[in-house]
Amino acid sequence: MRFCFFGKNELVESGPWAGFEIVSRYTRAQAIEDGALVDVTEQAKRCGFVVPVAMTAALFGDCQSWAEDAVWRLLHFACETIRASSPAKDTDRLSLRLTPFVGTPKTAIAHMGPGDAGEPVVTLMYPDEE
16 A cells, blocks of 8 residues: 655654654644633733743633632742742642632642743643643
């Protein structure tokens, strides 16, 4: 059986995936444009973040339903929690207990990872959204 491919996929040049083809890519910018992520960088800067920050649409929507200033309070809480945490080896995420915001046990995650150009970015999300 023969397969015919039109076009050429990008190859990963270095790292553990060197030589593999990238068949599909969904960038952070596309996720923000599509509404899957909400860019909260400007608010996050006022809370102490120095890197771009986004929240998943689900977490952002829930925050808006909890209280008028819940997004700001969660960003402030996340920034302070990150600052107070000891850097753990081999981890790029930190759990955030949302109980003070919602009154029931609920958790979010602050994930530090590379942005579209490899720059550090933070994404706040629910554990099942990873």
